[in-house]
Amino acid sequence: MAIQFSRRRFLSTAAMTGAGVLAMPYLSRAADRPMVSHGVQSGDIGVDGGMVWSRADRASQMMVEVSTTESFKNARALPPIYALPESDFTAKLLIDNLPAGQDIFYRVKFRDLAHTDIVGEPVVGRFRTAPADRRDVSFVWGGDVAGQGYGINAEDGGMKTFATMRTHNPDFLIHSGDTIYADGVIAAETKLPDGKVWKNTTIVPEKAKVAETLEEFRAAHKYNFLDEHVRAFNAAVPIFGQWDDHEVTNNWSLSKQLPATYKERDITLLAARGAQAFREMYPIRSNPNEPGRIYRTINYGPHLDVFMLDERSYRGPNGANLQEKYGPDAYFIGPDQMAWLKRALLASKATWKVIASDMPISIVVENDATTHTGSEAIAQGDGPARGRELEIADILRFIKSAGIVNTVWLTADVHYTAAHYYNPDKAQFQDFEPFWEFVSGPFHAGTFGPGAMDNTFGPEVKFVKAPGADNQNLPPSAGMQFFGHVQIDGKSGQMTVTLRDRADVALWSTTLDPKLG
Known part of the structure; x- marks a missing residue:
């Protein structure tokens, strides 16, 4: 599925939605939470975005935040997608309408299907969108x-x-x-x-x-x-x-x-x-x-x-x-x-x-x-x-x-x-x-x-x-x-x-x- 948002919306809504995601409670034991099992990847990057991938250790929802800063101060949460047994708990998300030639940081975590307050530890990745100008x-x-x-x-x-x-x-x-x-x-x-x-x-x-x-x-x-x-x-x-x-x-x-x-x-x-x-x-x-x-x-x-x-x-x-x-x-x-x-x-x-x-x-x-x-x-x-x-x-x-x-x-x-x-x-x-x-x-x-x-x-x-x-x-x-x-x-x-x-x-x-x- 494709998540579309303009650069203006990306920047203006970041603080509000990012804070909400970070405030989610975590359980003390990692075994009780769905976790990223094999890291994160990005791919097929173009001028306005690309794909983000991860895999969970169980059936869950993949939650992704994106930001133009490594601190995630301006992070925006995207709608979650499912990671199910049919795809071996992998999930891929197309993020588009990003600014060109920009370092993009993304943060992936998984949450329990039945208990949405149970969320695993995040894993961070990055990519650079393709340039619109003639840069190196x-x-x-x-x-x-x-x-x-x-x-x-x-x-x-x-x-x-x-x-x-x-x-x-x-x-x-x-x-x-x-x-x-x-x-x-x-x-x-x-x-x-x-x-x-x-x-x-x-x-x-x-x-x-x-x-x-x-x-x-x-x-x-x-x-x-x-x-x-x-x-x-x-x-x-x-x-x-x-x-x-x-x-x-x-x-x-x-x-x-x-x-x-x-x-x-x-x-x-x-x-x-x-x-x-x-x-x-x-x-x-x-x-x-x-x-x-x-x-x-x-x-x-x-x-x-x-x-x-x-x-x-x-x-x-x-x-x-x-x-x-x-x-x-x-x-x-x-x-x-x-x-x-x-x-x-x-x-x-x-x-x-x-x-x-x-x-x-x-x-x-x-x-x-x-x-x-x-x-x-x-x-x-x-x-x-x-x-x-x-x-x-x-x-x-x-x-x-x-x-x-x-x-x-x-x-x-x-x-x-x-x-x-x-x-x-x-x-x-x-x-x-x-x-x-x-x-x-x-x-x-x-x-x-x-x-x-x-x-x-x-x-x-x-x-x-x-x-x-x-x-x-x-x-x-x-x-x-x-x-x-x-x-x-x-x-x-x-x-x-x-x-x-x-x-x-x-x-x-x-x-x-x-x-x-």
């Missing part, structure tokens, strides 16, 4: 959390990449997918190749097996929220979320043949449960025409529009994908989403158009690494555009013919970091303008790569950091955990992209000058 913008991106059995290890400091990203005080995070590893077991200990032991000090029973039930998918998300760095980051930095395969199972498409570890054999049912848990656990705005839709445009002021893609829900089967003519078997983004992306790019007035793609364009990702057959991602191997590459060729041709400038692709998925410059002079398909794709991650998972590159669109690898073929699946303790940081200068419009590791070492950087359309 800063954000981070990447993906892959709790993969390959690497969970929360207190001896290694927990999920430290989130703490490092938070030090940059970014306006938001683009979470490029693999927010969980629903197909990954989190055991108490994992023996590493060097003989050392990785100790997952936080364990939940549901993570002892692959996720099959809705409760098990939900538990995978809640497991990550147990990390102190993740909770602190979520409370301070808005999240623009998208999903990839591990929100369901590795390399899933509707043709997926599930391994023997699964009792549930219906991939469609597994995908539906994974999608429901993802939507419940992330502060994504709901589309009235398609409530479950993940692809969307986020307008973040005059300098930036972000186009969040969904490369799972509409794809055809994983397989050879070598078709020369476009059809259902070659779908990756799908016709409806393709049409939306073209319309959205054409309508964009922002300086920069960031296309958030959960999978890279030209890194070869096999569907089956054992048999070396079929494709999981876009790339089909060297040569002309085929199969899923036909959609990318169509998009790139459209961008060129429509005169759309300053497109940048951001992605993750492959568990290493890289910078790719796409040069039509070196490509098999050449009907496009040069552009950049930047790869980052994992946030907290095994490190792999580098992958083989497909020459269809002429990628030049300007930078790569990966463990190498003889040193795969490095644990987070090896330090090769990566994220990307983007800064847009408000005056010049220049975009600086920096690839960093979890120790905050700037590994590589470039500054892009905006072109005039």
Whole structure:
């Protein structure tokens, strides 16, 4: 539900309503009160507001106060909404009609359904609304959390990449997918190749097996929220979320043949449960025409529009994908989403158009690494555009013919970091303008790569950091955990992209000058 109020009403009613909420009585024992169980989040922030999320430990009502000051002196209470078992006690609230370019503080607590004077302790979060003017913008991106059995290890400091990203005080995070590893077991200990032991000090029973039930998918998300760095980051930095395969199972498409570890054999049912848990656990705005839709445009002021893609829900089967003519078997983004992306790019007035793609364009990702057959991602191997590459060729041709400038692709998925410059002079398909794709991650998972590159669109690898073929699946303790940081200068419009590791070492950087359309 959307809560609408003007800036004048926001300021003029704050003192009266804020005082009333703060005067509510509290019980002495926390166990008697509904509590925030997994922190707070905000997301999909625009010029006038965004989503706020939290989860209770029982059926209750979520109560939210918002203020333009950290002291909550001018707080205004919003109408409460329900947190019920049907949504695993999660609740999301759209707060709009806020002032642009403003730090917003929000306070969440839950109250008992039967006894409205019984209220839990509040948890505070913050976000910054998008600017209406040309001010500086800063954000981070990447993906892959709790993969390959690497969970929360207190001896290694927990999920430290989130703490490092938070030090940059970014306006938001683009979470490029693999927010969980629903197909990954989190055991108490994992023996590493060097003989050392990785100790997952936080364990939940549901993570002892692959996720099959809705409760098990939900538990995978809640497991990550147990990390102190993740909770602190979520409370301070808005999240623009998208999903990839591990929100369901590795390399899933509707043709997926599930391994023997699964009792549930219906991939469609597994995908539906994974999608429901993802939507419940992330502060994504709901589309009235398609409530479950993940692809969307986020307008973040005059300098930036972000186009969040969904490369799972509409794809055809994983397989050879070598078709020369476009059809259902070659779908990756799908016709409806393709049409939306073209319309959205054409309508964009922002300086920069960031296309958030959960999978890279030209890194070869096999569907089956054992048999070396079929494709999981876009790339089909060297040569002309085929199969899923036909959609990318169509998009790139459209961008060129429509005169759309300053497109940048951001992605993750492959568990290493890289910078790719796409040069039509070196490509098999050449009907496009040069552009950049930047790869980052994992946030907290095994490190792999580098992958083989497909020459269809002429990628030049300007930078790569990966463990190498003889040193795969490095644990987070090896330090090769990566994220990307983007800064847009408000005056010049220049975009600086920096690839960093979890120790905050700037590994590589470039500054892009905006072109005039």
